[in-house]
Amino acid sequence: MFEPFTRQLFRDAGLSSGMRVLDVGCGSGDVALLAAEIVGPGGAVVGVDRAAAAIVRARTRAEIRGMSNVQFVEGDPALITLDETFDAIVGRLILMYYADPIDALRKLLLHLRPDGIVVFQEFDPSGCKSHPASPAYDRCANWIIRTLALSGAHTHLGLELYRIFQSAGLPAPMLRLDGVISGGPSAPYEALPEVVRSLLPAIERFGIATAAEIDIDTLAQRIRDEVLAKNSVIVAPLLIGAWARQAGNNSRQ
Numbered sequence: 001m002f003e004p005f006t007r008q009l010f011r012d013a014g015l016s017s018g019m020r021v022l023d024v025g026c027g028s029g030d031v032a033l034l035a036a037e038i039v040g041p042g043g044a045v046v047g048v049d050r051a052a053a054a055i056v057r058a059r060t061r062a063e064i065r066g067m068s069n070v071q072f073v074e075g076d077p078a079l080i081t082l083d084e085t086f087d088a089i090v091g092r093l094i095l096m097y098y099a100d101p102i103d104a105l106r107k108l109l110l111h112l113r114p115d116g117i118v119v120f121q122e123f124d125p126s127g128c129k130s131h132p133a134s135p136a137y138d139r140c141a142n143w144i145i146r147t148l149a150l151s152g153a154h155t156h157l158g159l160e161l162y163r164i165f166q167s168a169g170l171p172a173p174m175l176r177l178d179g180v181i182s183g184g185p186s187a188p189y190e191a192l193p194e195v196v197r198s199l200l201p202a203i204e205r206f207g208i209a210t211a212a213e214i215d216i217d218t219l220a221q222r223i224r225d226e227v228l229a230k231n232s233v234i235v236a237p238l239l240i241g242a243w244a245r246q247a248g249n250n251s252r253q
Contacts, residue, residue: 001188005178005239006031006092006121010038012176013119013243019087022111023047024077025094029058029070035090036062036070045070046086048077078107088117095164096122096148096157105168112246118170121241124158127179128237134226137234140192140219143208147199150206158240165244173242180236183227187234193219 015021017040023032026047036045047070049055058072073080077091078098089112098104105118112118125145130137149155157164158177165173182188196203197216203209215222227234 001180001191001236002092002121002178002239003030003034005241007034007038008178009121009176009241009243010035010090010119012174012241013088013117014245015039015088015090015117015119018042020084021045021088021090022077022082022086022108024089024091024108025049025097026058026072027051027054029054029061029072031090031092032058032070032072033061033065033067035088036067039069041069043069046082047072048075048080050074050076078104082111085113086111086116087113088119090119092121093123095120095161096154097152099152101154101157101160101164102167105164105170109168109170109246114246116246117243118165118173118246119241119243120161121239122158122161123237124156124177124240125237126156127235130227130232130234132230132232134223134230134232134234136219136223136226137192137232139209140196140223141237143203143214144192144195144199146208147202147206150208151202158238161240161242165242170244170246173244176241177238178241179238181233183231183233185224185228187224187227188236189224189227189234190220191236193223 019039021035026032026049032047055072055074095101128141
């Protein structure tokens, strides 16, 4: 759902053929594989993530696609030692999970060559809603936002990117905002319920809702039924992208 927005963000930021790119918090490889497509066979992408299972999935996906210009490494991107610097550092929905995003970005910049590009894309959930209201959809969004906040995630980090870039020593970034709004039978009704499914243990642990109340296996259908009955539209969490070019030298050059 977000791939077209991330692709355009990377193009706007200046990612191009032949670049060497570090994907921060690569997960199962969505962003790294997109970056590898953009930089082409003459470029290279390194994806780093703390979750071993995610790294295994990412490697498998790259092998299936026959992409030899991307590799995946297990570790904390802000702490890992890498032998080379990069032309660009990118990440999607990752700074929000660092306790101190400014400190994390400063450490990540040590992997960037002088004049390299920094590109991050983060959520702003304040626009996530339905109209006319679908109670099931709006409850679903609320469960996600509350759970992420209680887990320590910075749920409005997209709006903080402008300040965070400058506080980390970068120039004021360029910004773009993207969002998905949809309705009718083909709307992505499964998107938020699948996030709820992955967060269900935490939702119950924090006392936000019970598994019986959520009834995860019917949630997407209930949202769909409500939206279609009211001829509503649904808005997904907004994505805010920021990019800047680092000036000068850094300590690892």
